[in-house]
Amino acid sequence: MGLHPDSSLLDEVIALARAAGERILDIYASDFTVSHKDDASPLTQADLASHRTLSAGLAKLTPGIPVLSEEGADTPFETRQRWRQYWLIDPLDGTKEFIQRNGEFTVNVALIENHTPVLGVVYAPVLNTVFAGARELGAVRILGTTREAVRTRACADRPVFVVSRSHKDAALDALLAKLPDHAAVSKGSSLKFCLVASGEADLYPRTGPTSEWDTAAGQCVVECAGGEVLRLPDLAPLRYNQKDSLLNPGFVVIGDPHAGWRERLRAAG
Structure with a gap:
């Protein structure tokens, strides 16, 4: 029997994400240094501090459920493919936003069950x-101590599209040109998902590269709020740990x- 994503578990994970965020903010307020991963993307001390907090906290909260993190993503697929449930985390999503100090970075935690995010x-x-959601519980936004349910909205007459602040490309420009007239807003990290989940935007298309830890938590929030996340170009549901x-x-x-x-997306190709 798998772990059931109930309200108690969701609150525990929210508290853990907040604790990781505190570690990040300690470094955000300092003269932090930036090193580089093998792929030359920036890695700050904050990534690692958050990773350690989340990994240790999840291991204590749910012993026996594996954790896959951006900062520890060396588990071979031969091992991963046997996982029915696992935690998928991005300790600091939006490293460029962190370095630019614009505040639009996030801590992402998702519980994956049978290739689908069921808590985020x-x-x-x-x-x-x-922003948080869990299967059968819906989605919420907690601003300070104020907690409210969120839902996606009926599409506006002139829809609002979310576009990446740091990752725009020719493929996205071509797709946008074939879609209806729209307003565009830019946002960093998984907050793009959250704008759709909270009814502040209607569509977030992404053609540039992302990794599974970038999307799982945000996808769960969107789906729990009434939306959907589909692959391009085949429009099948986005799934995890299948390759x-x-x-x-x-x-x-x-x-x-x-x-x-x-x-509209099929017609746009």
Whole structure:
């Protein structure tokens, strides 16, 4: 029997994400240094501090359930493919936002069950805001101590699209040109998912590269709020831990599943 994502577990994970955020903020307030991973992306001391907090906390909270983290993603697929449940975490999503000090970075924690996120927490430490969701519980936003349910909205007459602040490419520009007239907002990290989940935006298309830890928590929040996250170009649900690579295909986050976006995206190619 797997771990059931109930409200008690969700609150425990929210508390753990907040604790990791505190470690990040300690470094955010200092003259932090930046090193580089093998792929030359920036790695701060904050990534590692958050990783250690989350990994230790989840191991204590749910002994026996493995943890896959961006900062420890060396578990071979031969091992991972046997996991029915596991935690998938991005200790600091939006490293560029962290380095630029714009506050739009998050701590992401997701529980994956049978390739699907069933619990997700996205915490923005600078904004003191949590977005969280769990299967059968719905989605919430916690701003300070104020907690409220969130839902995606019926698509606006002139839809609002979320675009990445740091990762725009020619493929995305081509796709946007074929979709209806829209307003565009930019946001960093998994907060893009949260704008759709909270009814502040209608669509988030992503053609550039992402990894599974970048999307799982945000996807869970969106789906628990009534939206959907689909792969591009085939529009099948985005799923996890099905192959050796941890890179995602392109995808689209849809707030209103009844607004005809599937047809528009197929027509756009």
